[in-house]
Amino acid sequence: MSAGGRQTGRTTLAMIAASAGVSVATVSKVVNGRQDVAPDTRAQVEELLRQHGYVPPSARRSVGTGATVELIVHGSFGAYATQVIEGVVHAGSEMGASIAIGQVDDDDLPAGSPETWARRLATSGRAGVVIVTGALTSAHIDALALTGLPLVVLDPMSLPRVEVTSVGSTNFAGGLAATQHLLALGHRRIGYVGGPPDSGCNQARLHGYRAALESAGIATDPGLVHNEHFHYEVGLRAGARLLDIPHPPTAVVGGSDTIALGIIEAARLRSLRIPQDLSVTGFDDTELARMASPPLTAVRQPLREMGRVAVKTVLQMAAGETLDSHHVELATELVVRGTTAPPAGAPPES
Template sequence: MTSSAGTPAARRTTRPTLATIAASAGVSVATVSKVVNGRDDVAEQTRAHVQALLRQHDYASPTTRRVAAGTTVEFLINGVFAAYATEVVDGVITEGAESGTSVVVGKMQDASRLGRAPGVWARELKVAGRAGVVVVTGELTGDHVDALAEVGLPLVVIDPVNLPRSSVTSVGSTNFTGGFTATQHLLGLGHRRIGYVGGPPKSGCNQARLHGYRAAHEVAGVHPRPELIGNQNFDYECGLELGARILALPDPPTGIVAGSDSIALGVIEAARRRGLRVPDDLSVTGFDDTELAAAATPPLTVIRQPLHEMGRVALRTVLRMAAGETLDSHHVELATQLVVRGSTGPAPR
């Protein structure tokens, strides 16, 4: 007699295991587990291969099975929906579609300006059925963090402007390394007067990029000049305004490290208005590698942030927290990469 477990119907309902996926991928079970749990210590090619097999086998992790059914996560953006935020949103929504999680996208507004205290805001999210909150580039207060904790909503922030306390879970990239690498690239091209135009002075990611810029100078034995450094906002207007100011100096820079792609485009426009050619007279690097970078004239040399993957990791992390899992780390940094295009060249003689 054939047992019911051996029937075709029973075989169709058998869930794939990590061992099944590992055998198909030719990797260890531990590697598959890392991919499932959003760990960043897996080679990108291996991660992509394993993720493809997970989708092919319709595998759902225990976390996803417990949390994702009917789950909704609030995703809040601070400021305008710029190219940076759009790519992060795409990653969050893609991960949500694959895990069966609904994502509500909105703007992070100042609670006091709306007449809503942080406690009221948090309770409204809880009543609306949110399982967690993801905020990108938001400026949070301790009251916001406390209010979410009080109602039991996990919080993950992406590239936060500030962290009220170290226990807040965050996702970002290797910003220090990115600032260092961009500056090192210009130094390697012979530039010695290199400016930095960045975002808000209080922003943690901006500070890390600026520190990387300074560290590259120190390693090369070059002293960065304070008058060539400006910080304001991660937008085009910042690049245009501060770029014009720095380029009007009696001894202007031959290269500028920009804290974002939008800033870099503003700097390039400021250079054009002064009759300077990029990269013949001025080299410029961006940071992010949004769709604006490759479409720019000339195409931007950038530090690429894995924005799409940052969004995916953030959603996976908040779902793990909602399921009561213990995280290995409260802060995840994904690797950045230098992409050389047409906006940088040798220092002018």
């Protein structure tokens, strides 16, 4: 045993059973997620498995053609998730890997203890796990690490640990570009409606928005900023609030395409024209942006490419390859369409 109590050689079920004072069959039941084990015994065995860093035999294999990657989508399968899934599935096809797709919500994390869930994935033959936007706790991530299963978080809203491998986009640059575009059109009173306040990607977009305003000599007005969730209903509600204040904005930066569409609907309900009376930008550039009327000016995230890179990265990790970087950011791009124009009476800057 090492000084920290961790087995220096490969841990076996027999070692765990001896330490716990139970049979190998009981330990095997815990590893395989069986429920016919007393809660106290299960907790004791799981703690020993964690301490010893037990890796199931099925997780100790070479990775090649036929590997299966677990893709966990946080939230609904909307336009955003669909484009990511397309990239993941196409990448899996190119690399000879299968993709198993699951979905979790904030209130619907994987059933059972994190250790049981992680070992269930490992014993099912998964080569690795890709999580879209992230929904797992630190305990779930620790449990995955103990099984030896590599993890990649795609477009993370937050990372419980900095060493978790992630694939994202240049969110700060995107927020900056959208706001600079509106400033160049002549807007000076610009709002921002984004996602969760503690979300890393939203914070970066908001910082880009603020940086653009400050560079133009404009102080950020807290009354024009709203952060909640990346949902249509948030855009509708926040848009209504912004448009009903005595001195409303002439433009709003949306933290997602769905938020932007909600803001546009709030304007329509007030008989405001887009973009003549209000300019709006989105973020993601999903198919919703192109289908909107008028088509939405949006910051494009390369969602399909992000999915491809995530799959490639997790398979590299599973094969024991060294990564060039544990945090990859792909470039965003502002796509100008029909929802932005100069404010009435204010020509764009030359």
